[in-house]
Amino acid sequence: MRRNMFLVGLALITLVSGRLAFARGYGDYGASVGLITSDELAHTFEVGVLFGAEADVERAGDTYVMDVDSDWALAHFKDVVGSDVDLGLVINTLVFSDDAGVGLPGAVVKAALELGMIWKGSDVAVELRTSPGLYTDLDGLSSRDLAFPFSGAVSCHFHPHFAGMAGLEIRPSFDRNLMPIIAIAWDPTEYVRLYLGIPRTRLMLRFPESFRFYLDAEWRSVTYDMSESGDDEREALTVEDTRFGCGVVWQITDRLQLGIEGGLLRWRSLEFERGRRPDEEHEMDGSSYGRVAVGMPF
Numbered sequence: 001m002r003r004n005m006f007l008v009g010l011a012l013i014t015l016v017s018g019r020l021a022f023a024r025g026y027g028d029y030g031a032s033v034g035l036i037t038s039d040e041l042a043h044t045f046e047v048g049v050l051f052g053a054e055a056d057v058e059r060a061g062d063t064y065v066m067d068v069d070s071d072w073a074l075a076h077f078k079d080v081v082g083s084d085v086d087l088g089l090v091i092n093t094l095v096f097s098d099d100a101g102v103g104l105p106g107a108v109v110k111a112a113l114e115l116g117m118i119w120k121g122s123d124v125a126v127e128l129r130t131s132p133g134l135y136t137d138l139d140g141l142s143s144r145d146l147a148f149p150f151s152g153a154v155s156c157h158f159h160p161h162f163a164g165m166a167g168l169e170i171r172p173s174f175d176r177n178l179m180p181i182i183a184i185a186w187d188p189t190e191y192v193r194l195y196l197g198i199p200r201t202r203l204m205l206r207f208p209e210s211f212r213f214y215l216d217a218e219w220r221s222v223t224y225d226m227s228e229s230g231d232d233e234r235e236a237l238t239v240e241d242t243r244f245g246c247g248v249v250w251q252i253t254d255r256l257q258l259g260i261e262g263g264l265l266r267w268r269s270l271e272f273e274r275g276r277r278p279d280e281e282h283e284m285d286g287s288s289y290g291r292v293a294v295g296m297p298f
Contacts (some may be wrong), residue, residue: 045072048293052265055287060101068093088114102282105137108224123157140227147173153181161187174223175238175271212249236273241265259293
């Protein structure tokens with residue numbers, strides 16, 4: 001009971017912290033430092049809640065998920081050794097309604113700093129990023145809960161409205177140690193942007209000016225440390241899925257934006273890494289989801 005209350009408290013802290021940052025006014029909602037038309041460096045603030053419908057776990061029970069996330073900028077510095085530097089904070093709490101007969105934890109959490117440096121030439125940009133922080137089920141915190149993923153990418157403008165990017169994310173202690181970063185970006189008009197890549201693809205339509213409509217696909221794979229003991233100890237849980245969504249962002253005022261999104265979660269899996277026994281992997285059925293988010297520009 002005490003642990004469940006702690007998890008609920010953490011989710012509330014995520015929301016409250018997000019509201020505090022929201023009041024201070026961070027970000028270009030929907031932007032990303034990774035956008036290879038790199039004039040749009042992100043100073044993003046967003047807090048959102050996703051509800052995933054109940055889904056069956058292979059050869060076991062079922063569960064639904066709630067994903068509470070907040071993402072905001074803490075600082076941004078220009079012309080630091082010829083580069084732009086940004087610092088942000090991400091808290092992502094993934095809550096399971098049931099252990100689904102496989103011993104799922106009540107929740108897993110990512111709480112990480114986001115530190116990036118980008119050097120921009122006339123047509124080429126080099127970006128370095130790292131996300132040190134806690135990736136854990138919160139059951140007995142230890143040094144094993146700390147992870148230090150980092151990445152590097154190079155982007156090039158081939159045309160004022162067309163660019164490409166390639167890079168690699170290296171994630172020690174994760175199940176997937178390497179993640180590719182490959183993308184092209186095309187702005188055929190001021191109202192349309194296509195960002196086609198791995199792990200994320202997005203088509204954005206900016207019309208009229210107070211609304212932005214988008215189609216989105218994102219491959220996600222995160223490993224969280226688990227603190228168990230005994231011969232059957234499970235050392236880590238990797239949650240993987242691909243999210244297909246469509247949504248709208250409404251610019252309600254100059255300082256307030258609302259995002260609503262719905263879609264499907266597909267190709268889902270839960271993998272437990274065991275210290276002395278073979279890993280245990282469970283496929284999970286797809287499900288629908290809905291998400292609501294608020295954001296605010298700098």
